[in-house]
Amino acid sequence: MTPTIAKAVFVFLAAGWYVIRVPHARRSRRTPISRSARGMREIVLLLISLTGLGILPFIYVVTGFPRIASHPFQPAVAGMGILLAIGSLIMFYLTHRALGRNWSVTLEVRERHKLVTEGVYERVRHPMYTAFWMWALAQALLLPNWVAGFSGMIGFGTLYFFRVGQEERLMLDTFGDQYRAYMARTARLVPWIL
Template sequence: MDGKNGRSMMTGLLALVTALAALSLFLAAVWRWHDNDWGASIWLVAFVAMTVIRTPHSLRNRANVVVDADKDIVEKLLLTAMFLAMMLLPLCHLGTPLFRFADYSLPDWATAIGAVLQGPFLWLFWRSHADLGRNWSPGLEVREDHRLVTGGIYASMRNPMYAAIWLSALAQPLLIHNWIGGALVVPAFAAMWFLRVPNEEALMRRRFGAEWDAYCLRAGRLWPKRPG
C-alpha cells in the first residue's frame, strides 16, 4: 500500500468513526430530550433539516474533479473548529451531562427568537445549495467546468450560505443554554468568516478575474446592495 492510498484509507476511517460518534450522540440527545430546555429540541429538528439539505449535495459532489484548491493548515483548523462547535459539542452537551457545569439561563422570549431564526436560516441554507448545485464544496475548491453562479439568491448577495450560518450561529446560544455546547459556535464561526472568506474570494478572483470583480460591484457580501 503506497502512502497516498494509506492516507486515503485513514481519512475514510476517521470520517466513518466521526459519523458514528455523531450519530450516537444524536440518538442520546433525542433520548434525553426531556432533560433539556425546549429550545434544544428546536435545535435538534433544525440540525436534522440541515443534514437532510446538505447530504445529497455532499454525496453527489464527491465526483467533482478539483482543479484548484486552498487547503492549508488554517483552512483545516477552521473546518474542524466549526464541526466541533456547530455539531459535535452541542450533541455531546444534549446527549450527556458532561458540560452541565457551563449551563446558563435565558428567558423564554430569548429562546423564542432563536427558534424563529431557524426559518430564515434553513431557507437560505437550502436555497444556497440548490442554486450552487455542482459548484458547491465544503472546502476552498474550484472544480473542472466550475462556473460563477450569479442567479437565484446569488443575484443579490455573494455569500448567502455564510449568511445562513451566521443566523444559525447567533441562534444556537439562544436555543442551547451552555457556554460550550451553545455559545462557542459564535467565536468559531467569526474566525471562519474573517479568516476564510478573503481566501475564498481570492480563489474566485483567480478563477474568474474581471467577471468576479464585476459581480462584486452589484452583489453584497452578506445582504443585497442598494441599487446605484
Template sequence: MSLLTSKIVFTIGIVLWLTIRILYQRQQKQNTIVDDRKTPEEKVIRLLVVSGILLLPLVYVLSPWLNFANYRLPVWTNELGIVILAASLWLFWRAHHDLGRNWSSTLQIREGHTLITNGVYHKIRHPMYTSVLLWCIAQLLLLPNWIAGFAGIVSFSIACLTRIDKEEQMLLEQFGEEYEAYQQRTKRLVPYLF
C-alpha cells in the same frame, strides 16, 4: 418554552442541516476538481467550526456535562431562535441548490465551474456563510449556555476571518473582471447594509 423543547428543536435543526449537506456532498463526488486549495489550516478551521456548531451543542443537548455554564433567557428568545433557525436552514438549502454542481465544502474549483449570480447569490456573495451566521444566532438563543451557545459564533468568526478572503481571491483568479463586477454590486454576507 422549556429548555428541553429548545434542545429538541435545535437537534432537529442539526439533523436537517446534516441531511442537506450530505445530499449535496454526494452529488459533488462526481465532479472533477481542477484547482484544490485545501491546506492543513483549512482542515483545522473546518474542525473548529464543526466543533462549535455541532459537537459542543450536541454534548450540551445529550449530556449534563456543560450545565454548569447555563444561564437564563426570556421565553421569547426561544421563539425568535426557532424563526432564525428555520431561516438559516432555508438559506443553507437554497445556497446549495443555487450553486448546484459548483458547490464545494472546501476551496476548490471544479471542471466547468461557473460564476453563480442568481437566486440567493443575486444580493449576497456568500449566502452559505450567512446561513451559518444565522445558525449561530439561533444557537445562542436556543441553547442558553456560555459554552455551547457561544461556541458557534466564536468558531464561525474565526472561520470567516481566515477563509472568505481566500475564497474571494480564488474566485477573482478564476473569473477576473466578471467577479470584480459581481463584488461591486453585492454584499459579502448581509444584503442592504452599508
C-alpha cells in the same frame, strides 16, 4: 416553550443541515476539481467550526455539560432562535440548490465551474455563510449555556474570518473581472449592507 423543545429545535437544525447537504456532497464528488486551496489550514478551520457548531452544543444537549455555564432559559429568546433556525435552513437549502455541482465543502473550483449570480446569490456573495451565521445566532438563543450557546459564534466566526478573504481571492483568480463586477454590486453577507 421549554428548554427541552429548544434543544430539540437545535438537534432538528443540525439534522436538517445534514439532510440538505448530503445529496449535494455526493453529486459534487462526481465533478472533477480543477483548483483547490484545501490544506491543513482549511482542515483546522473546518474542525474549529465543527467543534463550535456541532460537538460542544451536542455534548451540552445530551449531558448538560458544562452546567456551571448555564443561565436562565428565556422562552421569548428561544422563540427568536426558532425563527432564526428556520431561516437558516431555508437559506442553506437555497444556496445548495443554486450552486448545484459547483458546491464544495472546501475551497475548490470544479471543472466547468460557473459563477453563480442568480437566486440567493443575486445580491449576496456568500449566502451560505449568512446561513451559518444565522445557525450560530440561533444556537446562542436556543441553548441557555454560555459555552454551548456561543461556541457556534466563536467556531464559525473563526472559520469565516480566516477563510472568506481566501475564498474571494480564489474566485478572483478564477473569474477575474467577472467576479470583480459581481463584488461591486453585491454584499458579502446581508443585502444592501456593503
